[in-house]
Amino acid sequence: MKTDSRFLTWVSHIAMLLFAVACIAPFVLLISASLTDQDAIVAHGYSFIPQNFSTAAYEYLFNKGSDIIRAYGVSVFVTVFGTVVGLAITTLLAYPLSRSVTPHRNLIMFLIFFTMLFNGGLVPTYLVYTQLFELKNTIWALIIPGMLTNGFYIMMMRTFFQTTVPPALIESAQLDGASEYRTLWSVVIPISTPIMAAIGMFTAIFYWNDWQNGMVYITNPDLFSIQNMLNRIMQDIQFITANMSSTSGESMQQMPTDSVRMAMAVIGALPILIAYPFFQKHFIKGIVVGAVKG
Amino acid sequence: MEPAATTPAVQAVLKEKKKINYRKHAPLLIMMIPGLLYLFFNNYLPMLGIAIAFKDINFAKGIFRSDWVGFDNFEYLFKTSDAFIITRNTILYNLVFIILGTVLALACAILLNEIKNKPLLKSYQAIITMPHLISMVIVSYLVFALLGAENGFINRTVLPWLGIEDGIMWYSEAKYWPVILTLVHFWKSIGYSSIVFFAALLGIDEEYYEAARLDGATRWKQITSITLPILTPIIILMSLLSIGRIFYSDFGLFYQVPMASGALFETTETIDTYVFKGLMGSGDIGMSTAAGVYQSIVGFILVILANYTVRRLSKDNALF
Numbered sequence: 001m002k003t004d005s006r007f008l009t010w011v012s013h014i015a016m017l018l019f020a021v022a023c024i025a026p027f028v029l030l031i032s033a034s035l036t037d038q039d040a041i042v043a044h045g046y047s048f049i050p051q052n053f054s055t056a057a058y059e060y061l062f063n064k065g066s067d068i069i070r071a072y073g074v075s076v077f078v079t080v081f082g083t084v085v086g087l088a089i090t091t092l093l094a095y096p097l098s099r100s101v102t103p104h105r106n107l108i109m110f111l112i113f114f115t116m117l118f119n120g121g122l123v124p125t126y127l128v129y130t131q132l133f134e135l136k137n138t139i140w141a142l143i144i145p146g147m148l149t150n151g152f153y154i155m156m157m158r159t160f161f162q163t164t165v166p167p168a169l170i171e172s173a174q175l176d177g178a179s180e181y182r183t184l185w186s187v188v189i190p191i192s193t194p195i196m197a198a199i200g201m202f203t204a205i206f207y208w209n210d211w212q213n214g215m216v217y218i219t220n221p222d223l224f225s226i227q228n229m230l231n232r233i234m235q236d237i238q239f240i241t242a243n244m245s246s247t248s249g250e251s252m253q254q255m256p257t258d259s260v261r262m263a264m265a266v267i268g269a270l271p272i273l274i275a276y277p278f279f280q281k282h283f284i285k286g287i288v289v290g291a292v293k294g
Numbered sequence: 295m296e297p298a299a300t301t302p303a304v305q306a307v308l309k310e311k312k313k314i315n316y317r318k319h320a321p322l323l324i325m326m327i328p329g330l331l332y333l334f335f336n337n338y339l340p341m342l343g344i345a346i347a348f349k350d351i352n353f354a355k356g357i358f359r360s361d362w363v364g365f366d367n368f369e370y371l372f373k374t375s376d377a378f379i380i381t382r383n384t385i386l387y388n389l390v391f392i393i394l395g396t397v398l399a400l401a402c403a404i405l406l407n408e409i410k411n412k413p414l415l416k417s418y419q420a421i422i423t424m425p426h427l428i429s430m431v432i433v434s435y436l437v438f439a440l441l442g443a444e445n446g447f448i449n450r451t452v453l454p455w456l457g458i459e460d461g462i463m464w465y466s467e468a469k470y471w472p473v474i475l476t477l478v479h480f481w482k483s484i485g486y487s488s489i490v491f492f493a494a495l496l497g498i499d500e501e502y503y504e505a506a507r508l509d510g511a512t513r514w515k516q517i518t519s520i521t522l523p524i525l526t527p528i529i530i531l532m533s534l535l536s537i538g539r540i541f542y543s544d545f546g547l548f549y550q551v552p553m554a555s556g557a558l559f560e561t562t563e564t565i566d567t568y569v570f571k572g573l574m575g576s577g578d579i580g581m582s583t584a585a586g587v588y589q590s591i592v593g594f595i596l597v598i599l600a601n602y603t604v605r606r607l608s609k610d611n612a613l614f
Contacts, residue, residue, distance in 0.1 A: 013414070019485070020421040024421060024424075026481075029436070030435065045451060092328060093325070103319055111333070115333055117597050117598070120342070121587065122570060124342070127346070128339045209429030268431070276420070280424075284489055
């Protein structure tokens with residue numbers, strides 16, 4: 001029995017170790033490629049250990065950095081602004097829905113729930129945001145369409161309020177003369193930090209990683225987020241290689257070399273990879289909170 | 295869904311306040327305005343936009359003045375082989391993702407549960423959930439570093455090891471992509487979904503295992519006769535919910551990773567990428583809108599059916 005259990009423990013360790021290596025390996029390849037001399041890449045292909053170590057790609061990016069810094073700025077602004085506003089909207093909608101005194105609560109719940117079952121799809125959404133609101137080529141296009149809040153977050157937060165905030169606490173605050181806003185801000189939110197952290201984190205990751213809104217609504221490169229910039233570079237390369245014969249040597253030279261391209265991807269992934277050790281505990285908790293049905 | 299509202303005390307209060315006091319609760323109503331407005335414009339208005347699937351969209355005339363054409367767009371869509379290919383791809387990929395994905399995530403959770411060394415367990419969890427955080431654009435770079443025709447790691451290092459000197463043009467050979475996309479999907483999602491099962495495993499009372507050990511059950515036996523049966527409801531629930539979404543695909547995976555390469559249409563195009571390409575001008579907008587409506591409606595029916603099934607099995611687990 002003892003050996004049987006120990007055997008399984010060993011199997012588990014080996015399997016998890018392999019899985020962990022498989023999760024990390026592509027990043028190692030990417031980072032290694034970004035630190036390899038271009039000639040070495042041409043000679044040997046991408047490899048896990050830089051064949052000919054060089055920081056030329058990063059130097060190139062720093063010298064020619066204004067586009068990247070702007071794209072970074074767009075990404076940071078969109079992420080911070082979107083997360084703060086999105087979290088506020090979600091909380092302000094979820095809190096009344098958690099209170100049994102709110103008029104028409106069930107009707108509103110149903111209307112929110114219905115958005116989780118049925119949607120108009122991409123094309124009608126695009127038309128609403130471009131024809132009615134003229135969001136095309138504005139920074140708001142990266143923040144508003146489809147991203148601020150959704151039925152799932154609202155349901156999750158509402159359930160959390162309902163199950164963890166004792167109604168007596170709210171009542172006593174209001175007997176003491178606290179308004180609804182005051183109650184929400186000073187009583188409900190302070191004891192709901194786990195759900196706030198979870199939804200705030202998911203929203204922030206969602207914003208940082210989003211490229212779809214940029215692709216649909218933005219054609220002005222000044223408004224590209226870092227993801228859109230990466231996406232555009234990849235598309236250009238695809239386009240050039242697909243039309244290789246008709247491409248002049250000049251435009252081949254203009255496009256970033258392999259190592260520069262990989263260095264850009266590293267820079268795009270870096271903030272999340274650096275921040276991850278600090279928020280991974282909350283992230284894993286958040287997955288569990290999110291899985292518990294709203 | 296409404297545990298708090300069903301106690302007798304609360305019901306009594308509700309009855310007493312039949313007449314709604316709007317003025318007293320105005321702050322609660324006002325609070326909801328931004329969120330409700332957002333959902334109205336973001337979710338409800340586009341639902342009306344479904345009407346454009348029945349129009350011959352002409353941007354010169356404007357959306358509202360375009361001619362009504364009835365079901366023509368749908369007819370065109372289903373006359374081409376596109377409708378069949380995108381439906382087949384969407385459903386087949388999802389089926390593989392649901393079935394194999396559940397098995398792998400479960401296996402991963404069970405293995406994690408065998409690891410009693412806390413720091414190591416935390417590290418494994420942190421690492422295997424990490425791919426989930428990375429945007430699909432960056433994933434497409436990672437895949438490109440592996441599969442790129444000229445400098446990719448597979449063509450330049452792995453294949454020569456195996457004695458294959460001619461590189462494979464991965465981005466123009468459709469037949470490899472079902473495997474590639476499945477691997478990428480699992481790489482990105484298994485760690486994440488195993489955490490959900492792992493959390494459920496932690497909830498199992500240790501006493502069951504004690505008792506089984508006293509009876510001389512092997513570790514394997516404990517897994518098959520305690521762990522799996524206890525997890526069955528959550529497995530069924532999660533699978534049914536995914537089946538409800540079988541008409542939707544992970545757009546990023548199917549658009550970014552194959553790099554929208556036309557040569558791969560046969561095995562990588564799903565309903566979502568088809569609709570997107572139609573909108574972005576590389577396809578037919580009328581047909582793509584029709585495909586979007588087709589997806590919304592069939593998807594809606596499937597969610598309702600899936601929920602109905604869950605409800606029959608266990609009322610508590612149903613969504614509504």
